[in-house]
Amino acid sequence: MPTSTRDRIIEASAALFMQRGLAGSGLKQIAAESEATIGSLYHWFPDGKDELAAETLRASGAAYQALVVAVLDAAPDIVAAVADCFAGAAEALRAGGFADACPVATVALEVASSDERLRLVTAEVFESWLQAGTERFEGGGIEPGRARELATLLVAALEGGFLLSRAAKDTAPMEAIGRVMTDMVRAEVGARA
Amino acid sequence: MPTSTRDRIIEASAALFMQRGLAGSGLKQIAAESEATIGSLYHWFPDGKDELAAETLRASGAAYQALVVAVLDAAPDIVAAVADCFAGAAEALRAGGFADACPVATVALEVASSDERLRLVTAEVFESWLQAGTERFEGGGIEPGRARELATLLVAALEGGFLLSRAAKDTAPMEAIGRVMTDMVRAEVGARA
């Protein structure tokens, strides 16, 4: 299955959004990195940058969710799952030279107060993550309302960890957050009995 | 003490960075909103956008730290302090129409992999926040190493909460995170004995 032009454009767009944000990524640059031309880009995304950004957020949001869910579901229990989650995030940061992190956060902050259409897309992506996380905590024996709260903190802590670790170019913040979060979930599961 | 031109420029710059990020904020727009001219802007910041951005990050980072520290220190104990922190953040989001949040996070994500000079400035700001938070947890009777871990999660959870709440235009995520964080710190303080 060879990569389609459209897929290559979305892929390059996601990579640039991670590293430079939406306003900092030019369409010409996206076209160049995806080995397409501006004409091709507008053929696949007639509404231009807005449409490309929306599709990129949806696609990479779903991919990122699949990745995290795979890590969570591979663990023997919810406590190990949370620990693996932060360990994986720290490893991803190190492996990518602290460049490749969340494909959505940077753009979400940029558009939250200035582009209602894209803001709604980021809201949908985060909501999907929260639901997936909530299900896993429920599967770990946590009461539904509390599961949603824990999932919210999990996503926030991961995003905050990416922020602090990228700024510091050091996995220490992400690892520290992972330790506290793991301890907390362990206590939460223990308290359930 | 009338506001100086320089201060007005930094203020307008901070407001625009919060809402549109670094790449999305033009110098002409910053000059217009601060009721200055481009010439004045370059008089006060000869190195242009980079210098203005660095000064803005430092100034608003310090102001934001003072705000949080004031909330933390006004509370009777560390558990109430953490609760007040998230309640205050939620209230600030609501009052500002979900536009005014963290003055540093958006820019930090934008420059982390593309502008080493500004990345270092954001790292310094976050490190200062972490130290201030660590001191408060130590004052609450927590062992130094653990205090640093808790402070890291506190900052990450606040930033993650801003992200999720701004995207959703809803204080629910910030409030949920505040509940879990407060419970966690309460357990942590209890476990100290």
Next chain:
DNA sequence: GTCTATAGCTTGATAGAC
């Protein structure tokens, strides 16, 4: 210190050949 004017470049977007 403040202002206007402008240079030089890049941006998002369009038109039309192939």
Next chain:
DNA sequence: GTCTATCAAGCTATAGAC
């Protein structure tokens, strides 16, 4: 579907009058 050429508007930055 892919390409090049081009437009108008925006950007950062500079020069020089006042």
